[in-house]
Amino acid sequence: MAKHAFPTDCPCQSGKPYKDCCFMYHMEKQQPPTAEALMRSRYAAYVLKKADYLLYSWHPDTRPAELDLDGDAAKWVGLAIVATEAGGPDDDEGTVEFVARYKIGGRAAKLAEKSRFVRFKGRWVYLDGLVDE
Numbered sequence: 001m002a003k004h005a006f007p008t009d010c011p012c013q014s015g016k017p018y019k020d021c022c023f024m025y026h027m028e029k030q031q032p033p034t035a036e037a038l039m040r041s042r043y044a045a046y047v048l049k050k051a052d053y054l055l056y057s058w059h060p061d062t063r064p065a066e067l068d069l070d071g072d073a074a075k076w077v078g079l080a081i082v083a084t085e086a087g088g089p090d091d092d093e094g095t096v097e098f099v100a101r102y103k104i105g106g107r108a109a110k111l112a113e114k115s116r117f118v119r120f121k122g123r124w125v126y127l128d129g130l131v132d133e
């Protein structure tokens with residue numbers, strides 16, 4: 001990746017530098033310890049268009065065969081965690097409710113979702129989500 005494309009602040013809005021945060025997850029060198037951390041890393045992957053990581057962190061039963069983010073016109077501009085349930089280091093499942101804001105065609109929009117996460121081979125993965133219409 002070109003140096004200028006490497007974000008300083010992590011797009012997941014943890015307030016930490018990207019290199020000390022989701023970068024380690026995106027490189028698959030570390031695993032997020034909690035469902036919320038995984039969710040944040042997946043949001044950051046949408047921002048940075050890291051389709052490989054999104055597929056990697058998606059449960060094999062529910063993930064799409066492929067994911068093309070290059071044609072995705074949405075520009076992600078913010079993430080707010082609304083609520084979490086379980087999903088801790090000692091849990092096997094958890095839910096994270098969040099609101100992600102984005103812009104598409106210059107218009108602001110938001111996605112509100114309650115996502116379910118489970119452990120797959122010991123690491124957290126995204127299972128599915130209920131979108132709040």
Ligand SMILES: [Zn+2]
Binds near residue numbers: 021
């Ligand atoms: Zn991060």
